[in-house]
Amino acid sequence: MTDLPSPPLVTGPRDMALLAFERLPESHRFDGDDAPLGYVLIVLRHEGHTLMTYQRKRACWELPGGGIEPGERARAAAVRELREETGQTVPEDALRFVGYAKTALGPTRHVLRGAVYAAQARSRAPFTANDEVSAIHWRADGSPLPEGLVQTVDEYVVGLCEEG
Template sequence: MTDAREVPLVTGPRRMALLSFDDAAELPESAGYEDVPTGYVLVVLWHEGRVLMVYERERACWELPGGGIEPQESPRAAAVRELREETGQWVDEAELRFVGHTRTAIGEARTVLGGAVFTAELRRPRPFTANDEVSAMHWRSGSEPLPGAGLVQTVDEYIVELCREKPAH
């Protein structure tokens, strides 16, 4: 397990640092970290070779869809809920493939949070409607520039590449 003072795998805007990534073969979905609870989820959603990125209003940053896990909610259920709330896209829990666990340091205090990363392939995207949290979404190919202004969360880009290296087949 990684200490928050160790060198991160990658850093990003808004004082975010990815401290570790343990893939599903190393740390199963049901395990998680012993010292840091799994408090958030990320969804790497694919459609025709492109990954879904959302523009998060408050952070003014392009990122992966995801968010906090509610009390009594499983990470898998949180991934489905967050994806639907942020983007209007629907996937069934069974369609999600668990990719791995993350440890992320956030903010000035470098608070360490545990996360669960899921991926899925979407056959038919639904239309997007802006909401209080997300003002835009974009199906991104590779590292193409994203529309409009705003930062891109490089921590999430790093996670996308880790998922790209682990095909769902």
């Protein structure tokens, strides 16, 4: 179990804690670090709404995102994950890098970093449920989501994207 700083910036359901948000250059490397870069998150907005996904496995509303495949750049992973999970497409050069989220995940408190990107969608593509995501919701600022848990860590990250 990793010792966590006290207190985390925010905690959420499913044993998640946001330990830090680092506004480092996108080119920063975490080689040999105790919290390697392992995932991406995308804050996609369209006409004042933020895209949220209902993740089947965790039964929770979250931002789109996911793991970075071996040899894949984080920016490319963000484009791929967004398309795979939601059907939305954004070119790599339309993504704005915001920073790195450092999170403790699950009951083992495994610590990873995630590259966080923000983008504006030109339109809303149709959604088809898939193995990972059962629903999407374009959330107006401050409005409630449909029934179910909400990953408060991701909500906090949305606010950080608007600050930067």
